[in-house]
Amino acid sequence: MQNNLLGIHHVTAITSDAQRNVDFYTGFFGLRLIKVTVNFDDPSAYHLYYGDNVGHPGTIMTFFAWPGAPRGRQGTGQVNATAFAIPRSSLGYWIGRLIEYGIEYKGPTTRFDEQVISLRDPDGLVVELVARPGIQERLGWKGQAIPPEHAIRGIAGVTIWEDDYEQTNHVLSDILGFRLIAEKQNVFRYEFGAEENRARLDVRHTAGFWRGAVAAGTVHHVALRAATDEVQQAWHDILVGNDLNVTSIRDRKYFHSIYFPEPGSVLFEIATDLPGFTIDESAERLGTQLQLPPWLEAQRSEIERVLPPLRWPSAQGEAEWSERGRDVGQ
Structure with a gap:
């Protein structure tokens, strides 16, 4: 069938410290905190959403916040890096920002036709900044932390590690309809999605490497976009x-979801574009108070008592990136 997956909807990872996570992703990266809710399957934990001005699909990074969770282990059967798209002209700005805040990084290195900077967030999660041609025309979040011309433009793609590449290739190519557009050594690049929100997925064939362990500092799942429920x-x-x-x-x-693991154990989701994040908050007020689904509202008092205190970002959408928050990867 013709591929009608529109790109990446969101990526969900795990943090062990909700406040530190908010400080880093809003304060350093300059993303907007668009929704504070709970893990619907575990209401004792926050679920934090970041994105552009209203959390358009394709711009969203989310975190399950499990206080004190042990550090995970990156390995096969996992998303091992999540890439944010930046304009080519912004590489120098982001390198300067990394140096200013004392954050260790690697690069820029060339991967296929793109320049990539790699760093780790405070939980050790690998995050990349990918300089993508033509991305400057897409708008980012116009907060105060990052000048608009250098703002992150959304999710560029993800990298997964696989022990058995052939089985994964069958699912990606023959079932999901991804296009294999390049390969170099043991990395295979796939492209999918609509022209205006095209995403890339790199598969690194790591035969014999240890299996990953999902916990803090690892990705839980990657979600693909479906336009409608149908x-x-x-x-x-x-x-x-x-x-x-x-x-x-x-x-x-905020969307409807189905989940499935591919043969190598990477968990995929297919999420709908609608209803969207303004269903319970206005665009101006996104991410400013705890939101619960209707079936959990009766438990609000108990849920709020269990959740750790959270200092919300300013009205502009950024938290102060404090000295405590700069202890990246420790």
């Missing part, structure tokens, strides 16, 4: 027909 249902039927272990449709309030 498209999502069609994909559900396709996945079932190909004997992939796909879940029933889950109501995540």
Whole structure:
């Protein structure tokens, strides 16, 4: 069938410290905190969402915040790096910002046709800044931490590590319809999505490497975009027909979701573009108070008592990136 997945919807990772996470992603990266809610499957933990001005699909990075969670182990069967897109002209700005805040980084290095800077967040999660041609035309979040011309423009793609590349290639190419556009040594690059929000997925074949362990500082899953519920249902039927272990449709309030692991164990989600994040907050007030789904509202008092205190960013959407917050990767 013709591929009608529109790109990456969001990437979800795990943090052990909600406040430090907010400080870093809003204060250093300059993303907007667009939603503070809870993990619907574990209401004792925050679920934090970051993105552009209203959290358009393709700009969203989210975190499950499990206080004191042990550090995970990066390895095969995981998303091992999440890449943010920046304009080519912004490489120098971001290198200067990394130096200013004393954050260790690698690069810029050339990967296929792009320049890449790699760093780790305070939990050790690998985050990349990818200089992408033509991305400057897409708008980022116009907060105060980052000049608009240098702002992050969304999710550029992800890198996964696989022990058995062939099985993963079958799912990506033959079932999901991703296009294999380049390969170099043991890295295979796939492209998918609509022209205006095209995403890339790199598969690094790491045969014999140890398995990853999901915990703090690792990615939990990557979500792909479906425009409508009808498209999502069609994909559900396709996945079932190909004997992939796909879940029933889950109501995540801001989108509807199905989940399935590919043969190498990387967890994928297919999420709908709608209803979106302004369903319970105005665009101006996004991310300014704890939001719960209707089925958890009756437990609000108990949930708020269990959740750790959280200092919200300023009205402009950024937290102060304090000296405590600069202890990256420690």
